Amino acid sequence: MAINPECFDAVFRAAGRELNEKELKELGEELERRDRLIQAEDTSLTTRESALAAADQLAAHLNRAAIIEKHNAALNLTKRLELETYLKNTWGDDPVNGWQTLLTGTQRARPGARRSVALEQESLQGKYMGGLIADLERLNHTKLFASGALDQDIARAMWLLDDEKPNFRGLQPEAVEIARSIRKWQDTARLDANKEGAAIGKEKGYIVRQSHDLYRIRKAGYEEWSDFILPRLDTPTTMSRADAKDVDTFLRATYEGLASGVHLKAATRPTLTGFKGPANLAKKLSQERVLHFKDADAWYEYNLRFGSGSVRQAVFSGLRRAAQSTGLMRILGTNPEAMVKVVGRSQLERVADPETKRKLNESFGSAIANRLAQVDGSVNIPGNAIAARVSANLRAIQSMAKLGGAVISSITDVPIYASEVRFQGRGFFTGLSEALGAVATGRPKAERAQVLSSLGVFFDSMIGEIIRRGSLDDTFSGGVARAQMRFFKYNLLNWWTESLRGSAALGLSRFMADESRKAWSAVAPEMRRMLGLYGIDEAAWAHVNKARTTLADGNEHLTPEGMRDVEIPGVSKERAAQTREQIEDALRAFYIDRAHIAVIEPDAETMALMRQGTRSGTAYGELLRFISQFKSFGIAVTQKVLGREAFGYGANTLGEALGRGESLRGLVQVILTTTLFGYGAMTAKDLLRGKTPRDPTSAATWLSAATQGGGFGIYGDFVLGQQNRFGRTALDTLAGPVLGSISDLDELRARALSGDDVAAPVLKQLVNNTPYVNMFYTRMALDYLILYELQEAMNPGYLRRMERRIAKENEQEFLLSPAESVR
Numbered sequence: 001m002a003i004n005p006e007c008f009d010a011v012f013r014a015a016g017r018e019l020n021e022k023e024l025k026e027l028g029e030e031l032e033r034r035d036r037l038i039q040a041e042d043t044s045l046t047t048r049e050s051a052l053a054a055a056d057q058l059a060a061h062l063n064r065a066a067i068i069e070k071h072n073a074a075l076n077l078t079k080r081l082e083l084e085t086y087l088k089n090t091w092g093d094d095p096v097n098g099w100q101t102l103l104t105g106t107q108r109a110r111p112g113a114r115r116s117v118a119l120e121q122e123s124l125q126g127k128y129m130g131g132l133i134a135d136l137e138r139l140n141h142t143k144l145f146a147s148g149a150l151d152q153d154i155a156r157a158m159w160l161l162d163d164e165k166p167n168f169r170g171l172q173p174e175a176v177e178i179a180r181s182i183r184k185w186q187d188t189a190r191l192d193a194n195k196e197g198a199a200i201g202k203e204k205g206y207i208v209r210q211s212h213d214l215y216r217i218r219k220a221g222y223e224e225w226s227d228f229i230l231p232r233l234d235t236p237t238t239m240s241r242a243d244a245k246d247v248d249t250f251l252r253a254t255y256e257g258l259a260s261g262v263h264l265k266a267a268t269r270p271t272l273t274g275f276k277g278p279a280n281l282a283k284k285l286s287q288e289r290v291l292h293f294k295d296a297d298a299w300y301e302y303n304l305r306f307g308s309g310s311v312r313q314a315v316f317s318g319l320r321r322a323a324q325s326t327g328l329m330r331i332l333g334t335n336p337e338a339m340v341k342v343v344g345r346s347q348l349e350r351v352a353d354p355e356t357k358r359k360l361n362e363s364f365g366s367a368i369a370n371r372l373a374q375v376d377g378s379v380n381i382p383g384n385a386i387a388a389r390v391s392a393n394l395r396a397i398q399s400m401a402k403l404g405g406a407v408i409s410s411i412t413d414v415p416i417y418a419s420e421v422r423f424q425g426r427g428f429f430t431g432l433s434e435a436l437g438a439v440a441t442g443r444p445k446a447e448r449a450q451v452l453s454s455l456g457v458f459f460d461s462m463i464g465e466i467i468r469r470g471s472l473d474d475t476f477s478g479g480v481a482r483a484q485m486r487f488f489k490y491n492l493l494n495w496w497t498e499s500l501r502g503s504a505a506l507g508l509s510r511f512m513a514d515e516s517r518k519a520w521s522a523v524a525p526e527m528r529r530m531l532g533l534y535g536i537d538e539a540a541w542a543h544v545n546k547a548r549t550t551l552a553d554g555n556e557h558l559t560p561e562g563m564r565d566v567e568i569p570g571v572s573k574e575r576a577a578q579t580r581e582q583i584e585d586a587l588r589a590f591y592i593d594r595a596h597i598a599v600i601e602p603d604a605e606t607m608a609l610m611r612q613g614t615r616s617g618t619a620y621g622e623l624l625r626f627i628s629q630f631k632s633f634g635i636a637v638t639q640k641v642l643g644r645e646a647f648g649y650g651a652n653t654l655g656e657a658l659g660r661g662e663s664l665r666g667l668v669q670v671i672l673t674t675t676l677f678g679y680g681a682m683t684a685k686d687l688l689r690g691k692t693p694r695d696p697t698s699a700a701t702w703l704s705a706a707t708q709g710g711g712f713g714i715y716g717d718f719v720l721g722q723q724n725r726f727g728r729t730a731l732d733t734l735a736g737p738v739l740g741s742i743s744d745l746d747e748l749r750a751r752a753l754s755g756d757d758v759a760a761p762v763l764k765q766l767v768n769n770t771p772y773v774n775m776f777y778t779r780m781a782l783d784y785l786i787l788y789e790l791q792e793a794m795n796p797g798y799l800r801r802m803e804r805r806i807a808k809e810n811e812q813e814f815l816l817s818p819a820e821s822v823r
Helices: 005-015 021-041 047-091 095-103 117-139 142-147 151-160 173-195 214-232 244-260 278-284 296-306 311-332 336-350 354-364 367-375 385-402 406-423 428-441 446-455 478-490 493-515 525-532 538-544 561-565 573-598 604-611 619-628 632-647 654-658 661-688 699-709 713-718 730-734 737-753 759-768 779-794 798-810
Strands: 548-550 556-558
Touching (some): 047 095, 095 354, 095 604, 117 367, 117 573, 142 173, 151 173, 151 311, 214 244, 214 385, 296 311, 336 367, 354 367, 367 604, 385 737, 406 428, 406 493, 406 573, 406 632, 428 493, 446 573, 493 556, 493 573, 573 632, 604 619, 604 632, 654 661, 759 779, 779 798
Antiparallel strands (some): 548 556
16 A cells, blocks of 8 residues: 655654665555554545644654653663762672672662662562552452452453443452452552653553463464464554455464563563654554453453463462562663673773683673573573473472472471561571461461561462462473462461561561661661661661551551651652652662571572573483472572572671671571471481481481581582482482482382382382372371382281381381281
8 A cells, every 4th residue: 555645744853864775665564554554444435635744643652652762762771870980889799699689689688789680570569469459368268369260350341441431330349449458459560660761551451461372382383373363362452464465474473473582571661763664563562462352251262261270370470570670670770781891891991801801701691691691581481382381390290299298398387487586686596486486376367467468579369379389480381280289278388488588578577667767877787787788777767667557467567558657758749759669679688688598499590590481391401301300499598598698797708707706606506406406307307207216326317417407418418328318319319219220220120120020119210200109197198008018918927028128228217117007
C-alpha cells in the first residue's frame, strides 16, 4: 500500500532529522499497521482520513519516545557516574570484589556491600509478593486464591478492570476483590519499572504478563501451537499486517522466540540513542504484550494449554519477573550488559597496577560474567529443553529420595541463627533462646504472618502451590514440582525453615523499633556497621526513627511501610517522597537479607559460584548442576556465615581476619557450635535408624559432626580415608547423588556379571532412590517390619555382615539387632 506523503511529513517532524532507507521501510510498515487498525475500528473513515490519523498517532508516539530517550540518557549517565564513583571510592583497592558487590553482594564491611542487583531483585519481590499476600490475608482470600477455584472469574475481572465502567455482573465478588488486589501490585511494579527507565503504559484487557511454558510449546511443535493460538488472538492488534502470509511469518518468529526460552531472561529496555525507526521502538519501549487475545476466556484457555496453567502462578511469576527486571535497572540502568562494559572499560583505564588490571580484565570474562548471567536470568534459558527437564527431574527425585531426614540435619541452623543475632549486637545466647523459642512456637500464623508480609518476608506455604521454591527456573515438569513441594511439607523442612526465618525477621524488627529511639551515636557499633552495608547512614537514621508502627501482633516494629507517613521537612515534596522510598527500600532489603543469613538459603552468589554462568540443558551446565546438588548449603554457610565472620568486621584477607579478635572469636564460635549441634543431629538420626550414638571420644566422630554441621563442608568426609561414611569414594560423592547412583548401578552390574548375589544390594539401592520412602519418622518402621526381612531372604547372612561393617566403620551397634529381628 502506498503511503500518502502527507503522512510522512508529520512523522519526519517528530523524528527531527532525515531518515535512512531502513528507517523509511520500518516507518512504512508501522504506518500501514496503524492504518489497518484505525480502519478496523472506524469503517466510516476514508482512506486518506485513516492514513492521516495513523500518521498523527505515530508522530505522537515518536514524540513520546524522544522524551523517554532523553530521560533515559540522563538516567543512565547518572547511574554510570554513581557506579564509577562507588567503585573508585569504595573498591579502588579491590575492583573484582567491587563488581561482586554490585551484582550479588559480599560480606565485606564496606558501605553498600549488601545492596546488590540480586538483593534489589529479592527486595522488590518481597515488596510485590509480600504486599499482595498481606492484602489477600486481610481479605481472608489467600486459601481461596491458592485453590484455583476462582481462576477464570479472576481473569475475567482483570480483563474488565480498565474499562471506564466495568461490568462485573455474573462474577463472584471475591474474584473481583482478588483481581483489584492483583492489579494494585501490578501497577506498583509497573510504576517502579517506569521510574528506572521503562515505558510501560496501561492497556485495556490486561490480565498478567503472559506466561509461556517452553517445554509444552516445544513438545506441541509450531503447527499445533499456531493452530491453537490463532483463533484466540485479536489478530489486527497483534499483527503488523493482516494478510495470511505475514500472520504465518509473525507466528513462526514468535514461536521460535518462545521455544528458545529467551523470555526467561530479565526484560530490560536497551537505551535508545537516536531515532531507530518505529519497528525497533515498538520492540524496545518496554512492550510487554506481543500477543493480544480476543477476551479473557481466550487468554485463560491459552494459559491452561501453553502457559503456567493457573492464574495464580501466572500472577506471581509476572511479579517475580518484574522484580528481576527492575532490580537490574536500579543498579545497572536500562541496558545492564552495556553498562557493565562501559563502566568496566572506564575502570580498566584507571587501574595502574598491571596485576590488578589483569585480574580485573579476566574477571569480566569469568566471575563478573557468571554473576551477571545469574541475575539477568540467562542461566535459566535451556540449551536443550529436553535434557534440562530430564536432568532437573532426576535431581528432584534424588532430593525426595535422600532428604527425608533433612529437618534433623537442620538442627545446625540454631547456632547459625544465634551467630547472626550476635553479629547484630544482640548476643549469641539471645539468639539461641530466640531460635529455640521459634521451634517451640512453630511457624508464624495470622497476625505474625501479616507482619512478616509487611517486612517483605513471605513463605511458599502462605500461598500453597502458587510459586515454586527458590528459582525463576520453570525446568521441572508440573507433577514433579508439585511432588517436591509436598515432600518438603511432609518432611517438615518447610515448617522448620519458616519458623526460624519468621522469628529472625520479627525479632530484628522489634529490636530495631527499640534502637530507633536512640540517637545514631548511641546505636550499638555492630548495628551501625551492619546498617551501613545497606546504605542506611546517620542522615537516613534521622528519618528511620519515625517509622515505628504497632502492628497486628500488638508489638511495636520498625517497618519499611512505616516510612510512607514520615514527614521530611526542609525539602520539596518530590525530594521527600524520593527519600522516603529510598529508606523504605533499604529497610526492606535489610530485613530480607538478614533473615536469609540467619536461616541459610543459597542466594544468587551461591548459585553463580555453582553454575558458573552455564545454561541448563548443556553438557557442562548439567554436569555442574549434578555435581553441586546437596552442596549448596555448605557453600552458602562458607560464603554467608564464615565469610561474614572473617570479613564482616573489616578484614580484607583471611590472614588479617585471624589476627582480629572479633573475627577469630566469631569463626571459632561458629565452627565449634555447629560441630556440637552436628553431633546432636547425627545422634538423632542414628537413634531414628535404631543405632547407638557414635563414640564421642573418637576424632572421626567429631570430624563427621563438623561435616554435618556445615563447618567444613563435604571435604571432611575424606580426611581420614578414601572411603566416606556413605561407602563411596571421594570422587563418587563429589559427583553428586545422581551420578553417584549411576556409579552404584554400574558396580552392581559388574558384581552380577562376576556371579555375585546382588539381590539384597539391589533392593537397598531401590529403596534409597525411591521418593518419600526415607522419611525420618517412617524409615525405622519400614526397615524392621519389611525391608530387613526381604534383604535377609534374598541374601542370607546379609544383615549380620551389615552389622559387622557398621561396627567396624562407625564403631556403632544397633539398639535392636536387624539380624535378630527377622528370626
